[in-house]
Amino acid sequence: MNQPPAAGPPARPQRPAGGRTPLYLAVAADLRTAIGAGEYGSGARLPAEDELARRYTVSRGTVRQALAALRADGLVTSRRGTRRVVLASPGERRDATELRSFTRWARSLGEDPGGRTVHVEPGAADPEEAAELRIGPGAPVYRVLRVRTLSGRPVMVERTTYPDAVGALVAAMPADTVSYSEELARHGVLFTDAHHTIDIALADARDATLLGCPQGAPLLRERRRATDPTGSPVEWSQDRYLPGTVAFTAHSTATGALGRRLGPPDPAVR
Template identity: 65%
Template sequence: MYRKVAADLREAITTGAYGEAGRLPAEGALAEQYGVSRGTVRQALAVLRSDGLVTSRRGTRRVVLGGARVQSFSELLSFTHWAYSMGEEPGGILDSLVRRPADAAERDQLRLEPGAEVYVTVRLRTLSGTPVMVERTIYPPRVGEIVAELPPDVVSHTEVLREHGILFTDADHTIDIVAANAEDARLLGCRRGGPLLRERRRTTDPTGTPVEWSQDRYLPGTVAFSVHNSLATSALSRHARELD
């Protein structure tokens, strides 16, 4: 029964029945509405919480986190700028920062020589105080050395790096779904093994030199990505004109 209640509430939330940052009915009201016990309602709410659709505050009516915030790939925005563009307050909490030898994949992505080291950061990113994403970023030494000197609660690494002349100008993105690991579950408050939207990104500076290789994992319902394609600028279109 709790799965049925969760599914019904999920549909209502995603279709906007409760609005942005609205509140679900009280547990007692939901129990009466669905003809189930409060324990069943709590189980259903726990599912919605693990899916990132409602907050986890106990003893109060659950607050709906709202629909996914759309992020466009037509322009390269940092998490901070993207949050501000939606009227949200961005946050960043450093969980760990280590310096270690780069593995083969990292050397390939960042174009590093054998034996090179990298700086690896894990941060919890928030929107207006609500956890939405775990950010894992691997920096080459010249970038990581600057990041390592930053306060742990600094909101934007990108802005500080820009002040040091390191610009993020181009990026390649790969989007897929992954299962939350133990670290994701601890930081995001989701269930281990639950689905997360993953964005893998390699960013380069104006010279084409890689400045980061990042993996961001978002809670469901917190972000959506939009992509604009144009036949006029595609390789297929250029090839067709050549044939003409």
């Protein structure tokens, strides 16, 4: 059975200004990131509750709440009175029902994720951005353009709009930051839910340059609005993947069916 590597105590999870986000969610986010990074493989046991409490300098009650959040995500076992066992197994597909960052997904495949920021620009929200981020039209936002890589190969162009407070944190990060979500979590900004729309878009001139594909080539597009634990939007993103680099899966039930929409084609794919 795999055993987790020895590690020193991480910094105490930080609450955002105002303390709206419960501390247990910050602990859960850190453990989730560690599991996604492969620090605890499938079948490995997490440290005991009292050890985690000391590591994060929190109460055992906070640790229990964090582990409950991981149970709800299907990442660890729910047996009481025993050390939790990691259930999540790396997979080659991205589950559209699971909010997992590009970086964590890439690491689960044994790939080396990378990112290069092309530009970060402040601006005023257009009507679509305002609607998705639930802010007023013209409110300040930051727009970020990045190219993402797997083991050095460009596979995706990421266009993300952040509300002002979150965007200011992103703007201060180095251009070669691999994971914005991991860095933002250290500032108490957590991504806990998302709404995804997946379709096809044609590569524009910028896509072609960054991905090395012909202009007009079909790309898999994921449009995503992510929210924090309070339900407030923290990003609106449009990611374009090269064909053959990613596949999305979704699980549906009779009470939670996969959404479908019939409507006119997107102008980008006419």
